[in-house]
Amino acid sequence: MSEHSSSLMPYVLVLVGLLAxxxxxxxxxxxxxxxxxxxxxxxxxxxxxxxxxxxxxxxxKGSTPLIKLAAAGGFxxxxxxxxxxxxxxxxRTTLVPGWEP
Amino acid sequence: MSETSSVxxxxxGLAHHFDSYEQQKETSLLGMWLFLVQEVxxxxxxxxxxxxxxxLYPHAFNVGARELDVLWGTVNTGVLLLSSFTMVVxxxxxxHGSRGGLLAGLWGTIGFGLLFxxxxxxxxxxxxxxxxxxxxxxxxxxxxxxxxxxxxxxxFGMTGMHALHMVVGIAIMFFMLRPAARGxxxxxxxxxxxxxxxxxxxxxxxxxxxxxxxxxxxxxxx
Numbered sequence: 001m002s003e004h005s006s007s008l009m010p011y012v013l014v015l016v017g018l019l020a021x022x023x024x025x026x027x028x029x030x031x032x033x034x035x036x037x038x039x040x041x042x043x044x045x046x047x048x049x050x051x052x053x054x055x056x057x058x059x060x061k062g063s064t065p066l067i068k069l070a071a072a073g074g075f076x077x078x079x080x081x082x083x084x085x086x087x088x089x090x091x092r093t094t095l096v097p098g099w100e101p
Numbered sequence: 102m103s104e105t106s107s108v109x110x111x112x113x114g115l116a117h118h119f120d121s122y123e124q125q126k127e128t129s130l131l132g133m134w135l136f137l138v139q140e141v142x143x144x145x146x147x148x149x150x151x152x153x154x155x156x157l158y159p160h161a162f163n164v165g166a167r168e169l170d171v172l173w174g175t176v177n178t179g180v181l182l183l184s185s186f187t188m189v190v191x192x193x194x195x196x197h198g199s200r201g202g203l204l205a206g207l208w209g210t211i212g213f214g215l216l217f218x219x220x221x222x223x224x225x226x227x228x229x230x231x232x233x234x235x236x237x238x239x240x241x242x243x244x245x246x247x248x249x250x251x252x253x254x255x256x257f258g259m260t261g262m263h264a265l266h267m268v269v270g271i272a273i274m275f276f277m278l279r280p281a282a283r284g285x286x287x288x289x290x291x292x293x294x295x296x297x298x299x300x301x302x303x304x305x306x307x308x309x310x311x312x313x314x315x316x317x318x319x320x321x322x323x
């Protein structure tokens with residue numbers, strides 16, 4: 001584990017960034033970018049916020065390679081999960097004509 | 102590890118099966134991370150369910166989302182982010198041997214956590230009054246009713262599971278107060294505090310995704 005400075009200042013900056021991104025995501029939600037861009041913007045901001053928390057609050061930045069691997073593994077698993085489920089869900093109506101929930 | 106001494110005197114806070122504080126710390130934190138990866142899978146299932154049903158009922162999900170209170174949701178997001186910051190204060194206090202910092206951080210996190218749950222209670226009460234609780238008093242008629250009921254099932258399921266994680270976290274923090282005051286955690290070994298901090302930040306991250314998915318979608322559409 002790398003040594004961290006005793007100053008809280010960097011964390012205050014991260015907190016301010018997180019609060020600013022929260023305000024931003026609410027403001028852009030009031031604008032209709034059309035499907036699927038509104039979702040993409042909201043997701044991009046959420047991913048940015050999560051990255052700030054993971055890298056700084058959870059100290060993954062500056063941690064050992066093993067910890068980084070575990071954290072990246074969780075994220076990569078999520079990508080696989082969504083990719084495979086969505087490849088089914090988004091294609092279903094074309095594969096089964098007339099299919100309805 | 103010494104090969105010459107016959108009687109081994111362990112360093113304080115270092116378990117006998119570890120060579121060094123660094124090894125002990127990495128072992129402890131890796132265990133916590135593996136637990137969190139398992140939590141990612143657990144919440145991942147809920148999020149995938151959400152994405153699937155939203156793709157089936159996009160209009161109903163927009164209508165349902167507009168029934169939620171964006172102001173309370175935004176305030177609660179801020180409250181939870183502040184609680185993550187106070188958790189950082191607690192870990193830093195333990196790391197630098199400051200009992201005051203550790204205790205202040207824990208109390209701050211408990212306080213913001215309870216405030217979050219209080220606001221959640223206000224929101225849940227309002228949903229109950231508007232008869233939007235599936236399985237108990239859901240009452241919505243019209244063409245989108247089925248999709249809206251599914252939206253609220255997911256709303257209560259996901260925010261409820263998130264809130265349960267917070268209740269567990271707050272309970273653990275109450276049990277941490279006494280050992281913290283007695284100086285159980287040292288700069289060399291405060292791995293429990295750091296591991297708990299990882300858990301609390303993870304719960305924060307879950308909310309970071311819940312907030313736009315549940316409250317913000319459909320604000321501007323139709």
